Amino acid sequence: MNANNVMMILSALLLSPLLFGVINRVKAMFAGRKGSPLLQTYFDIAKLMKKGMVYGNTTSLMFQLGPVFVLVSVLLALLMVPFGPIAAPLSFQGDFILLAYLLGVSRFFTVLSALDTGSAFEGMGASREVQFAAMGEPTFMLGALLLAIHTGEMSLSGMVREIQFDVLSPATAAVVLLVAAWMMLLLTENSRIPVDDPNTHLELTMIHEVMVLDTGGPLMGIVTYASGIKLWIFSALIANLLVPTLSAGASAQAGIFVGIVLLIAVAVGVIESIMGRVRLRQIPKVLVGTTALVATALIMTLAG
């Protein structure tokens, strides 16, 4: 780990709650509102951390441990994400598989602590989350495979370093398709529209939010922060595909990288402002479509 790594990890830890602020500000602009402050999520987390804990009578230790495991697993996953030209602090052959499963572990503990409450709502949310996550996984794995073939590297940092942008080559077109598919994956994994609606108060329609309905106080603060990190991880993965390899200095490149991550948050805000959610029954079709998109990109890479 070098100074650049430390800087990029710190920026992820510090800036990830800002992504929600950016999304909400963009949505507010579309709605003709002023919107909440950019730093609102920081205020929310600070407020939650000061609160006491309330646990349901039916919950066990699992409910309390769940959010901690979630936070730890996404933080570990963050260590494997490269930051553009700056390699990830933790990089080895096949690290993308561990990354996928660390995110799986975080989901596993969210689901466990949701089921622990014994609430009909949370059980329903857990069932939906698991179903859709299973359908989203091929998109990530096939995408990583595509990059491995495209670059001949088996670690995420290596892939990002070797990624080539030859205009008009089928391989470049494949990467563009991959960006679209991973954007969809980002929306799914982070419970955004069109798959889920993070702002709804309607428990029966929720997927992710309903699993933390009984969570409050500092535990909710942890959950909120962990979801910020998770959004940062997915945004960073996409930003890695987009960041141009410039001959600029490390700090300039880092700045460009963070700028692209924030632009992705803007894009999420725009998507949420101009379309509605799909019906729950249709979500598998969307996810299968996303997988088909990556599969097409993969074929193009193989052919190219």
Added chain:
Amino acid sequence: MSDATQYRNVARIKLSDLPLLNMDAFKNVILNNVQNGGVVLAFFGAPAMTVQNGVCIYAIIGTATTGCISVHRTEVTDAYPSLTPEVPQLHWFERELAEQWAITPEGHPWLKPIRFMQQAVNGKNILSGGKTVVAGVTDYYSVKGKEIHEVAVGPVHAGIIEPGHFRFQCHGETVFHLEIELGYQHRGIEKALVGGPDKRTPFFMETLAGDSSIAHGFAYSQLMGALLGKEMPKRALAIAACALELERLANHTGDLGALAGDIGYLPTLSFNGRLRGDYLNMTGLICGNRFGRNLVCPGGVMFDVSDATITELKKRLATIFKETRISCDLLWATPSVMARFENTGVVKKEDGIALGWVGPAARACGIDMDARAHFPFGAYLDRQMPVAMAESGDVYARAHTRWQEMVNSRAFIDATLNEMPAGATRTDVDLMGKDIPEKDTLVVSLTEGWRGVVCHAAITNREGRFAVYKVVDPSFHNWFALAMSLRDEQISDFPLCNKSFNLSYCGHDL
């Protein structure tokens, strides 16, 4: 069907003119009326005249095709054979009757409390089984099976809405059955109205369902007009009708926005939220209250509109409606919205006819009934209101029917403002209730609120005071439509279906 029992809306009926049928004849005449397309507008009890400790049951049935309201009555003591098996639209009415008057409809398929009233008029309670009455504590329909799970929602909800309890019997994401329990808001208004009218009466009327203040206030005012024999001047009727249409515009606009909100479509949600306020402000411009409280009163309206106000109203309506059109057209033009609205929460026309649904919800599945067109009253006698209809009975149909109604309302207000009749806005009626209404008389008064037909029926006693005052809010007819729309539907689409009906809890609970 004897012609003696057919009346027009707001007719004054001498009780002595109403034949007292025996149970068989009563049942037959109701069956006959319902088979001819009648909707049971009210079905309620009153103290019996000939039988000791008995109950006189009144049935008020409206037939849209003839524009006639028929009134029938019979007397019973402790029990009577339930009519619900043959006339399903009576199912909630008979539960209500059993709760309010402690008479048993024998053979009712699902007899249970409807408002969780502590006791009936005679102090009894035949539905609680001797236990203390607690709202929501009752038997629920349940489906047994390993893979069935039950989801209970409410009475306290996540949004700032009224209390109601919903129980879903689910198989995975699919709903087999939804049971709706209300009554948490029961205030005993009908009981408080007995012995009236007095100075409290108008306030009870305008808060029966706060979002339908004008519809209920209007129904009460024209009912009192008939009882006192004092008609509202033409100018008052025109102003009252404009207020009623503004109420419809405000609520439909708000609900179309809320429908968009439920599926996470922000543009229409945001704009309609503001536009709803603009319509409310127009009502505020007329009478100083955004919900039209104290505008329509017995004998007329309390506030006149000056020429300057008319000009301002016309100007505002043109601007606001133009913006509303842009905002609502976004719904029909956005594929992700239409994908959610179409084929969601489908209800069938035959169910609607059998269960007696009213209002835009009924019209959206092809049931042609609108009190403004079929039982015209007030200004609608002079200016015809087209009926907005759809066929598919899904969320889209309900949303689009409402949009068509908004277009019609706008045209109606425009035309009425352009040809505002001159003259007085009130006839001389004492608002404290000191004028004595016609004695031993029944008046049925219908208006068309934004949810559907509002029915008020009053029976006066020998002193000319209310012996019974019956209110039927359109929500009372339509709550079961929501339950039907969820059959085999996804539980995740419940909020959307619910919003497409947007029924009143307090209007039902009274």
